[in-house]
Amino acid sequence: MTCNIFYTSKKHKNYAEEIAKKLGSRTFNMIVDNEKPYLEVNDLGLSFFHPKARAKKSFIIDFNSRSMSWRLKRADHERLIKKALGKSEQPQKILDCTAGLLQDSLLFLTLGHEVTAVEQSNILFHLLEDGMKRSKENEIFSRLTLVNANACSFVREAKEFDVIYFDPMFPQAKKTALRSAQLEYLTKILEHESIKNNPKEEFQLLQLMSVNKLIIKRPINANPFGEGINYQVKGKTIRFDIYLD
Ligand SMILES: C[S@@+](CC[C@H](N)C(=O)[O-])C[C@H]1O[C@@H](n2cnc3c(N)ncnc32)[C@H](O)[C@@H]1O
Numbered sequence: 001m002t003c004n005i006f007y008t009s010k011k012h013k014n015y016a017e018e019i020a021k022k023l024g025s026r027t028f029n030m031i032v033d034n035e036k037p038y039l040e041v042n043d044l045g046l047s048f049f050h051p052k053a054r055a056k057k058s059f060i061i062d063f064n065s066r067s068m069s070w071r072l073k074r075a076d077h078e079r080l081i082k083k084a085l086g087k088s089e090q091p092q093k094i095l096d097c098t099a100g101l102l103q104d105s106l107l108f109l110t111l112g113h114e115v116t117a118v119e120q121s122n123i124l125f126h127l128l129e130d131g132m133k134r135s136k137e138n139e140i141f142s143r144l145t146l147v148n149a150n151a152c153s154f155v156r157e158a159k160e161f162d163v164i165y166f167d168p169m170f171p172q173a174k175k176t177a178l179r180s181a182q183l184e185y186l187t188k189i190l191e192h193e194s195i196k197n198n199p200k201e202e203f204q205l206l207q208l209m210s211v212n213k214l215i216i217k218r219p220i221n222a223n224p225f226g227e228g229i230n231y232q233v234k235g236k237t238i239r240f241d242i243y244l245d
Contacts, residue, residue, distance in 0.1 A: 061131030097151030
């Protein structure tokens with residue numbers, strides 16, 4: 001399902017219409033209904049509002065505000081991801097099958113790699129594209145290709161990658177859902193678009209691709225998606241299952 005796009009100033013009309021065309025939605029030059037989810041274009045950029053989200057503010061991707069702190073906050077995660085990737089002489093070509101908020105992709109990029117990140121949600125894809133346009137991280141984003149697709153359909157046409165990374169949504173744990181308003185918004189967007197995944201089946205398709213390394217992020221105590229794990233990198237709450245070709 002798509003949603004209406006509101007713009008509050010004439011200068012945003014063309015941009016709102018451009019996105020509406022891609023999403024197959026309608027534009028209005030005022031907020032006509034805030035009882036349903038909507039997208040809004042204003043001076044801050046493109047944002048998504050959901051009336052049932054706990055956060056009262058609408059959801060916007062802002063790489064600039066996070067750029068100073070996101071690495072520090074995720075230092076432990078960064079250590080685990082580095083370990084999962086392993087050392088390489090050359091920058092790696094990474095296919096991130098689950099772009100999400102691009103936080104893991106940003107980590108790969110900061111480590112000097114080249115990333116193709118795939119996001120299935122049309123709404124999230126446009127929010128990310130908008131955030132990237134406003135970002136000051138031009139050098140970093142020059143090594144990122146963002147694709148709007150289900151990664152499983154994309155990999156069939158994909159060229160050679162060194163690494164595939166797969167971080168599907170974890171089953172809804174109350175604690176996790178409470179922790180992050182961003183994660184709640186992500187879940188609401190997927191619900192709104194009626195997107196449901198079967199990560200185990202998707203994993204089996206991804207496994208058919210010939211790559212050196214397949215990295216799967218899982219909750220620490222969850223069952224693996226498949227047999228043949230070569231090694232695991234474990235944190236307190238998550239782990240990476242690594243499959244080598
Ligand atoms: C847990 S989040 C990923 C978070 C991301 N690793 C980050 O660091 O921000 C999962 C995201 O991947 C997307 N996703 C899940 N399965 C996918 C698939 N098969 N193809 C494309 N996107 C997928 C979901 O729509 C969601 O946005």
